């Protein structure tokens with residue numbers, strides 16, 4: 151089973167979105183920072199490693215939000231795990247993306263997000279108080 155962790159970073163009420171590189175799978179799609187867990191890693195450990203690789207920050211506090219399975223066409227089924235990042239050390243730097251952008255939550259739907267993230271947006275609409283707005 152493939153586990154993928156995605157991190158929700160909020161600052162001043164905005165959420166960080168990241169755009170995949172043109173040469174990556176799902177080129178130029180927007181996503182939350184994160185990625186696949188390696189063998190022996192928990193989803194939380196994978197999240198911490200990926201955010202160091204992608205954004206040069208060291209995550210020190212997370213809150214698990216929701217997990218669900220998703221399957222891209224002709225690909226193995228994955229389990230997506232969404233976490234809110236509550237605290238981190240360092241300054242966010244783009245190490246892995248075409249670009250990154252801080253987005254108002256109500257505008258997330260206007261970005262060309264990975265298909266696997268659309269259920270998360272729907273879930274957040276139904277659970278509007280789950281994200282801690284001024285956590286960072």
Ligand SMILES: Nc1nc2c([nH]c(=O)n2[C@H]2C[C@H](O)[C@@H](COP(=O)(O)OP(=O)(O)OP(=O)(O)O)O2)c(=O)[nH]1
Pocket residue numbers: 154155156174175176181182183184185186220222228230264265266267
């Ligand atoms: N990082 C991230 N991945 C997501 C999100 N939503 C979503 O469906 N995914 C999927 C896309 C990919 O299938 C997988 C993340 O894989 P990855 O970024 O570690 O690796 P990749 O697809 O670039 O490379 P590969 O190993 O498939 O060749 O999870 C998201 O919000 N963030």
